[in-house]
Amino acid sequence: MHVLIIGAAGMVGRKLATRLAAEATLGGRAITALTLLDIVPPEKPAAFPGTIETRAADLSLPGEAARAIAARPDIIFHLAAIVSGEAEADFEKGYRVNLDGTRALFEAVRLEGREKPYRPRMVFTSSIAVFGAPFPEAIDDEFLTAPLTSYGTEKAIGELLLCDYTRRGFMDGIAIRLPTISIRPGKPNKAASGFFSSILREPLAGQEAVLPVSEDVRHWHASPRSAVGFLIHAATIDLAPLGARRALSMPGLSATVGEQIAALRRVAGEAAVKRIRREPDPAIAKIVEGWPRNFSPGRAAALGFVAEKSFDEIIRVHIEDELGGKLG
């Protein structure tokens, strides 16, 4: 089986590539070839027994999408995207990469199948940014996609295209809406959502972190390990039960900042909690106000998608996967 990962140099893409390379199977079938694409050449994971290719490609450029799928991969993970902040700051770039790039990929698959049947599994990472306030208490599987960012708009359009291309028989697609990924490994960044991870990650590493919002802010989380789990599950299950509605909100954990901090206290003690400095930032508080707080993702649960049930668990996943199992 040939697996293609587009966006393999990103945080989730790297973890997915590493896991697939190490396991060399997917849904009980051997992975014989693995192709990793991104706008920069992705790292080659160690220890993959099959053929591996890593390559830089920009799907929004003419011919690149057709080249990307010319070897007819059986499974395509499409994770490539300009992130929310950049898509908002650079309107044209966001639409070019997130909309035109995605559409070019789907079109390439459709055109590839014209002469000889080709209908790959397409796993597209969407986002809870397809939803915009005002929200119900918990967002269910029938709530409208009314995004409040260009990024969310581009993802919502990708979902619609994926559903139509699937309904027409051009591919076997599923769009999975990832929760906010916590704890995101790496350095603190300037994303408005950065504090959800940094208030845990920095203290766990013995460093200071800044909390810009109040402790009663509620948000929707899943670990990087869960995100990779969603992708693999989406690639392997029978999608027929979904019918024509192929965009799914993934399970996650609805937690307040206060609950995050309480979990940090239980796992790492009061000394870690003391490293969080409160510095209210009304601008960040206002942005976060428009974000989803809770979901009831019944369809995903029925299909067997699972996420963490507590922030203690999310913190332990971080310690295992990023800190070698030990607190710093």
Add this chain to the structure above:
Amino acid sequence: MHVLIIGAAGMVGRKLATRLAAEATLGGRAITALTLLDIVPPEKPAAFPGTIETRAADLSLPGEAARAIAARPDIIFHLAAIVSGEAEADFEKGYRVNLDGTRALFEAVRLEGREKPYRPRMVFTSSIAVFGAPFPEAIDDEFLTAPLTSYGTEKAIGELLLCDYTRRGFMDGIAIRLPTISIRPGKPNKAASGFFSSILREPLAGQEAVLPVSEDVRHWHASPRSAVGFLIHAATIDLAPLGARRALSMPGLSATVGEQIAALRRVAGEAAVKRIRREPDPAIAKIVEGWPRNFSPGRAAALGFVAEKSFDEIIRVHIEDELGGKLG
């Protein structure tokens, strides 16, 4: 004020152009210039006191959208589309006209505003085809858009783009989802929905009509006159109360085929009803099963959009507007 109608040669576009030309005002302001575009040159309505231009244009061709809006119309009605059946039969043409054409128009408006501010009112005709079964008892304003046709997908994408372009300040947009237009004037056509109109239109004109489904089939209707009324209302009201959600299901009448026939009996007598021949067609019955039956369009109602309250009224509108006020 300069008004541009794109899709001015279609059934609703012609009626809109005729009414605007005759009234020569819109929302209390004089219309000094009227531009009518379509893929074929639209007819020039009589009796317009201002400057009128009619022209053939295909917005999906390079440069055409920029040319269409170069004179900076204050109000743009975008009604142009490949219809549902053709968009399903010709995948590439549907996406080219309905998606690329619409996006090209929005992009042209955005680019036109870069050097000197330009933010026209954009009234985009969407459709209840953005919704797909399974449905709730009545589709409310928060129900997801999960279309089951390429046409519905293209319209749903148009709505998302319109909302994002409006949110970013590039235009002042509203997308109105038209109910099925009944009674559609003209000859019977092969559209699966054709019988909803022809079972009334043909008998009213003394001719036979075929009913391919059972009398308990329920559907969502508004007259051509109401459709024009929605467009004019959408062009003139303050849209700020809508916030970022600029796509609205229009009001209509939920009626069964049996209720349509009972209204025909009341307005035109038993002789007219006798001209309906029952010829069950399982293929049409199956298509119609996936269509919306009822809505609760609370937001549109709150903004003052109105439609007919009975099929008697819809039939009388047809007699007044199409039959010179007299039964044939």
